[in-house]
Amino acid sequence: MTSLLLNACTEAASMTTAASATPMDLDQELLAQGEKKSCFSVSAAAENNVAVAQTCLTETQRTVPTTQLHKETTLDISIRNNKLNAEESSAESRGAGADQKVSTVVSNPDFNDKIDYSLATSYWKTIPATVNGMLGGFARISTTDINGSNTLLKWIFSQEVHPGRGRCVDCGAGIGRITQRLLQRNFGKVDLVEQSPEFVAKAKEVFANNSKIGEIHCIGLQDFVPKSATYDVVWMQWVLGYLRDDDLVAFFRRMSNSLKPNGVIVVKENFSSDADDSSAEVIHDEADSSVTRPMALFLQLTSKAGLTLVRLVQQKKFPRQLFKVYMLVLKPEKKDNSRTP
Numbered sequence: 001m002t003s004l005l006l007n008a009c010t011e012a013a014s015m016t017t018a019a020s021a022t023p024m025d026l027d028q029e030l031l032a033q034g035e036k037k038s039c040f041s042v043s044a045a046a047e048n049n050v051a052v053a054q055t056c057l058t059e060t061q062r063t064v065p066t067t068q069l070h071k072e073t074t075l076d077i078s079i080r081n082n083k084l085n086a087e088e089s090s091a092e093s094r095g096a097g098a099d100q101k102v103s104t105v106v107s108n109p110d111f112n113d114k115i116d117y118s119l120a121t122s123y124w125k126t127i128p129a130t131v132n133g134m135l136g137g138f139a140r141i142s143t144t145d146i147n148g149s150n151t152l153l154k155w156i157f158s159q160e161v162h163p164g165r166g167r168c169v170d171c172g173a174g175i176g177r178i179t180q181r182l183l184q185r186n187f188g189k190v191d192l193v194e195q196s197p198e199f200v201a202k203a204k205e206v207f208a209n210n211s212k213i214g215e216i217h218c219i220g221l222q223d224f225v226p227k228s229a230t231y232d233v234v235w236m237q238w239v240l241g242y243l244r245d246d247d248l249v250a251f252f253r254r255m256s257n258s259l260k261p262n263g264v265i266v267v268k269e270n271f272s273s274d275a276d277d278s279s280a281e282v283i284h285d286e287a288d289s290s291v292t293r294p295m296a297l298f299l300q301l302t303s304k305a306g307l308t309l310v311r312l313v314q315q316k317k318f319p320r321q322l323f324k325v326y327m328l329v330l331k332p333e334k335k336d337n338s339r340t341p
């Protein structure tokens with residue numbers, strides 16, 4: 001997921017496991033990946049971070065003033081601290097192979113023209129159907145990721161008004177990493193939506209005879225039309241960077257319509273800036289035709305789709321060279337019925 005979880009140093013590492021990818025429980029695969037971690041060219045500092053992360057997950061929880069959520073942001077191309085991510089990504093990419101393309105910072109709205117769904121499809125055809133493949137070579141962050149998400153889910157269910165635990169959908173599910181380790185443990189039924197036939201095949205193999213798994217849709221999110229009032233929670237993780245702005249807004253609207261009463265949408269994505277940073281660096285990754293959006297732009301899009309931000313939490317304890325990852329809980333704006341005759 002190059003620009004998603006970053007980059008490609010690790011594709012070489014991914015490939016080392018691809019050859020031996022026999023049917024295996026995803027947890028088992030993760031353990032196996034741990035043994036191969038010397039393949040990953042990450043810094044010692046990052047290694048330490050991850051070691052700490054295995055035992056000590058902490059999160060920064062923030063409240064974002066409403067004014068910041070809806071303000072119009074002038075999108076320019078001021079390159080600040082986050083360019084570091086792009087540069088590091090590029091360096092890793094170069095290390096991975098001579099023909100690896102690099103990340104670039106592009107200005108809005110041009111980046112939408114750079115998102116090509118067929119290129120993304122081609123990219124994912126080259127990636128093994130493993131946890132390591134799903135995480136751009138960072139299989140070892142999966143446990144930290146799942147723990148952070150689990151904490152957020154607990155918070156969601158602890159609220160006075162909270163969604164039910166009936167049905168959830170995992171959007172851009174890949175091979176079902178999140179469904180297996182998180183969603184099926186929290187919901188009666190989980191549907192999956194994933195564009196790659198290979199990853200869907202792997203998910204069907206992993207979840208064969210698992211009564212918690214509902215429908216598995218092999219389709220791009222830009223084309224997915226869910227039934228209305230179906231889901232308690234819609235989970236979208238490390239996939240929205242593949243959608244153009246207009247498709248993303250339309251997708252949010254359709255998924256919003258698919259929510260049951262008190263249902264929420266959870267987004268977990270990379271961001272090129274924080275919520276209180278009005279910079280507008282959209283980082284384009286040519287390798288997989290994805291973008292990493294700044295928070296301000298992302299919140300404009302959720303607002304345009306009629307969604308309200310309920311919670312914003314940063315995932316901590318990821319390796320430093322990765323983009324910042326935030327979890328957002330969104331719910332449909334209350335409809336104003338006061339003007340209805």
Ligand SMILES: C[S@@+](CC[C@H](N)C(=O)[O-])C[C@H]1O[C@@H](n2cnc3c(N)ncnc32)[C@H](O)[C@@H]1O
Nearest residue numbers: 001124134172173174177195220221237239242
């Ligand atoms: C980085 S992986 C993340 C998979 C999973 N969400 C996880 O965290 O393990 C990105 C996934 O998004 C899928 N994907 C990319 N573009 C997509 C699209 N337009 N619609 C649906 N899935 C897409 C890829 O095939 C891949 O499985």
